[in-house]
Amino acid sequence: TASASPHLPEFAGKRAIVTGAAAGIGRAIAEALAAQGVRVAVADLNLAAATQTAAEIGRGAVAIEVDVRKRASVESAFQAALAALGGIEILVANAGVSTMQRALDLTDEEWDFNFDVNTRGVFLTNQIVGRHFVAQGHGVIVNTASLAAKVGAGLLAHYSASKFAVLGWTQAFAKELAAKGIRVNAVCPGFVKTSMQSREVIWEAELRGITPEQVINEYVSQTPLGRLETPEDVAGVVVFLCSDAARFMTGQGINVTGGVYM
Ligand code: NAI
Numbered sequence: 001t002a003s004a005s006p007h008l009p010e011f012a013g014k015r016a017i018v019t020g021a022a023a024g025i026g027r028a029i030a031e032a033l034a035a036q037g038v039r040v041a042v043a044d045l046n047l048a049a050a051t052q053t054a055a056e057i058g059r060g061a062v063a064i065e066v067d068v069r070k071r072a073s074v075e076s077a078f079q080a081a082l083a084a085l086g087g088i089e090i091l092v093a094n095a096g097v098s099t100m101q102r103a104l105d106l107t108d109e110e111w112d113f114n115f116d117v118n119t120r121g122v123f124l125t126n127q128i129v130g131r132h133f134v135a136q137g138h139g140v141i142v143n144t145a146s147l148a149a150k151v152g153a154g155l156l157a158h159y160s161a162s163k164f165a166v167l168g169w170t171q172a173f174a175k176e177l178a179a180k181g182i183r184v185n186a187v188c189p190g191f192v193k194t195s196m197q198s199r200e201v202i203w204e205a206e207l208r209g210i211t212p213e214q215v216i217n218e219y220v221s222q223t224p225l226g227r228l229e230t231p232e233d234v235a236g237v238v239v240f241l242c243s244d245a246a247r248f249m250t251g252q253g254i255n256v257t258g259g260v261y262m
Contacts, residue, residue: 010244011036015085017078018042019068019125020095022049024194025144028231029092029238034059036239038090041081045095060085068095068121071128078128087136090242091129093122094144096163098196100203103157111158118162119169126173126184134180142241143170144234145186147257155207167253174251183250185241190257191219192229224259233258 016033020026022044030040030053039060044050050063062084066077082088097117099110122143133139148156149163167186174184191197205212220228237256240246255261 008036008243011038014038014089015087016040016090016092017064017081017088017129018092018094019066019121020044022046022053024196025189025192025231025234026092026094027053028235029094030061031057032232032235032239033090033242034061039085041085043077043081068093068125069116071124074124074128078132082132088129088132089139091125091139091141092144092238093125093141095121096144098156098159098200100155100200100207101158102155102207106158114158114162115165118159119165122166122169126169130173130177130182133182134177137181139182140242141182141184142238143184143186145170145188145253147188147190147255147261149186149188149253150255150261155204170253171251178250183246185246185249185251186253187234187237187241188253188255188257188261189234190223190229190260192231192234194231222260223257227258229256229258
């Protein structure tokens with residue numbers, strides 16, 4: 001598991017904000033960073049869940065309420081994290097949502113919901129924390145994109161578009177901030193065992209007229225590494241991207257899909 005990773009000395013005394021960290025991939029990222037000695041702000045829309053997660057992670061983790069769709073909320077969450085932790089050197093912009101719908105039936109509301117959280121949320125958190133990183137002359141950012149940011153995903157046209165945009169932002173922002181000593185990368189998970197996956201499996205089964213088990217079996221059978229992806233599979237790569245081992249990498253979207261996308 002990620003918590004068994006070797007201790008990387010560059011993380012000693014560092015502080016991180018992880019959005020969408022109450023559950024799923026974000027929680028695993030927060031746990032993996034905490035295991036490296038990082039104090040983490042578990043930032044989430046669901047404050048009750050974030051509070052519970054921060055308590056379970058321990059190691060000085062704090063819970064912060066944030067709605068990444070709203071500038072004022074991101075601004076005050078950032079100030080709260082800064083005050084609680086005394087500084088911020090790592091941002092993982094991970095909060096995201098998905099809904100499933102045939103592109104021909106998609107509503108404006110569904111389009112906006114996916115773009116507001118997945119794309120505007122990355123813009124707002126990256127910009128607000130990025131200003132702080134530029135002022136202090138260092139900092140590292142990882143955004144959670146998706147396999148659906150590399151290949152258009154069926155029944156997820158709106159989600160795919162919102163995640164392709166995350167990679168575009170990541171590359172351009174990485175270029176602008178590189179000279180300031182700040183790296184910006186993205187991680188592209190495949191199909192990860194979280195509550196998002198549980199919802200998608202039910203929607204996809206309904207839309208395609210098959211069973212949820214068939215949806216999962218089909219995906220695993222198309223996965224060269226032959227099993228479902230776990231949040232910890234993603235967290236290990238995020239820790240790597242935040243570490244000095246990745247010091248010459250910026251603007252990348254790293255696929256973590258068990259070989260589904262090569
Ligand atoms: P999840 O649904 O299990 O957890 C998402 C967390 O984000 C929840 O705690 C939720 O409260 C929080 N959140 C939702 N809206 C928010 C908002 N407006 N402001 C702040 N927090 C908010 O989802 P999961 O699977 O852990 O996804 C995490 C990220 O990984 C997302 O960006 C998702 O798009 C991405 N991803 C997930 C994949 C999967 O198969 N599960 C595959 C590829 C990417």
